[in-house]
Amino acid sequence: MKALVVGSGGREHTLAWSLLRSPKITEVVCVPGNGGTASLPHCRNLAMNANDFEGIARFALVNNLELVVVGPEQPLAEGITDYLQGQGLKVFGPCQAGAQIEASKAWAKALMVEAGIPTARAAVFEDEAAALAYLEQQGAPIVVKADGLAAGKGVTVAHTLEEATQAVTEAFSGKFGAAGNQVVIEEFMTGQEASVLAVTDGQTIRPLVPAQDHKAIGEGDTGPNTGGMGAYAPTPVLSAALMERVQQQVLEPAIATLRRRGIDYRGVLYAGLMITPAGEPKVVEFNCRFGDPETQAVLPLLETPLDEVILACIEGRLESLDLQWQAGAAACVVVAAEGYPDKFPKGMAIEGLDDAAATGALVFHSGTRRKGDSVVADGGRVLGVTGLGDTFEGAIANAYTAIDKICFEGMYYRRDIGYRVKGLS
Ligand SMILES: Nc1ncnc2c1ncn2[C@@H]1O[C@H](COP(=O)(O)OP(=O)(O)O)[C@@H](O)[C@H]1O
Ligand SMILES: [Mg+2]
Structure with missing residues (x-):
């Protein structure tokens, strides 16, 4: 095929x-x-x-x-x-x-409420004055979200009322185009974030191994957010018991409620979770597709051929398919261009890709293009280097050993990917 x-x-x-x-x-x-x-x-x-x-x-x-x-x-x-x-x-x-579950945060929130899925308390506004009045009443910290797709830039976690007010004003002033016609204001949650990507045929839904990513540009998870600077799986933050809860309280109710609305949802349902200090999984958001860079850490561990999983979803046969996973861990370290997530240069020649692959790591390209016989940088995130190992330590070391072989002008990567799980597997 x-x-x-x-x-x-x-x-x-x-x-x-x-x-x-x-x-x-x-x-x-x-x-x-x-x-x-x-x-x-x-x-x-x-x-x-x-x-x-x-x-x-x-x-x-x-x-x-x-x-x-x-x-x-x-x-x-x-x-x-x-x-x-x-x-x-x-x-x-x-x-x-079905893609509305990602494309409209207001729609997704309404679905979660209807399904009884644990998530941050929220209110939706189409009017700036009403939104600002709600902010005054709630106080900070609080989270302001443009409703629609905003390429990861539509959410402000506001620690002060001023920040929140500014976020609301900006959204309604058209900063995000039509994506800001509605604004979701929600309760600030604390805890650790984790991602459960699940596959579904509209009836059965099966989680892939859980992952965590690093969104911030700087080491120690500091500085502005990016599309993701690294990811690892399977994260021990989601124990088998917690995964069972996610299945019962998040994934199955979501699919059942979509079905009740007449939506035959087949594909990936990605639950972005906050694991609260009380150990409860609460949904931050749903995505309607594979995550990037989580996919670079999750799929290399999948032993069942991906086409079998995908065809089982499309053809409604997922119930009879068991997903097999390779033992051990995977860690993906993103290599970015200097300046990302702000302005960054393009066109730098990338050296050492074959030597990096020879270490056994998987060198996935994010923003590159072929130019004659060479490969040049062509995006903010340039490469995602996935290391594999029996333990997180081994997987992380494998990724960094491979990155040491790679060179392009101004290359930047975080040296602390996976710090939370080092020594845990
Ligand atoms: N209610 C919340 N409480 C605390 N942090 C949040 C909350 N909602 C979102 N965030 C933070 O903002 C990030 C982006 O929000 P998210 O809803 O995932 O939007 P998107 O990925 O579309 O930008 C999350 O990964 C999380 O770090
Ligand atoms: Mg998100």
Whole structure:
């Protein structure tokens, strides 16, 4: 079988790599892909916009690419699944109605309340004056969220009323476009964050191994937030008992409530969780797709061929599939361009990729492109280097040993990825 992967980041390189580990997958085409997917054996890139649904459908049909796996949220929210399915393709990723769970935080919050899923208390506003009055009444700390997709920039965790007020004013002044037409204001939660990515066929929902990521740019989790500077799995923060609670209190009620609303949700449901000091899992948000960089740490541990998991979801057979996992741990360290998450340069030649891969680590590309025979940086997050090991210590050491072989001008990475779990496995 041949597959098409939509997207261009580290997550998509990992999806392509993971699919190609299956004996049944003979070829993968990435739209538009990156320097990593261009260099992966049996994989090639197609220079087409991820939002060109018609072009993607035509290409997939003409070239017998039976299976389409969608990486990013934007095309899912715009209905890529509904469109491609209508053209007779098998698509992994929820329908447009289901993608609302990520594309509208107000919609997701209402679903959680209806489903009885533990989450931060919240109120939704379409009017600035009412939102500001609510802030005055609640006080700080408090969290202000633009309702729609905002590329990870729509949330302010406000420690003072001034910060909160500014966030509300900015959202209503159009900083996030239509994404800020509604604002969700919610209770500030404390605890440790963790991510449970689950796969579902709309009836059965099965968690993948739980992960944690590092969002902040600086060591010790300081400084501005990024798309993610590293991730590791399986995190011991989510014990087997807690995972069971997540299954019963979060994943199953979410799918049941979607179904009750007439939404046949098939794909990844990603629960971003806060594990409170009392040890309770509360939902921070849902995403409708694989996480980046969590995917780079989770999928290398999956022993069941990814295409089998995906087809079981699409065809409604997940109940009879057991997910098998490799023992041990994985840690992904993101290597970024100097200046990220603000302005950063592009085009720097990257050296040492083969030497890095020779250490046994997996070098996934996030923002790169092929230029002749070399690979150059082409994004803020450039690479995601995943180390594997029997323990977290081993996995983390493997990732850093590989990174030591890599060189490009201004490369930046955190040296403390996984500090919370070092020595825990
Ligand atoms: N209610 C909350 N309490 C404390 N921190 C929060 C809360 N909601 C969000 N955050 C923090 O803000 C980050 C981004 O919020 P999230 O809802 O995940 O939005 P997005 O990923 O779309 O930007 C979270 O990862 C978390 O660190
Ligand atoms: Mg988030």
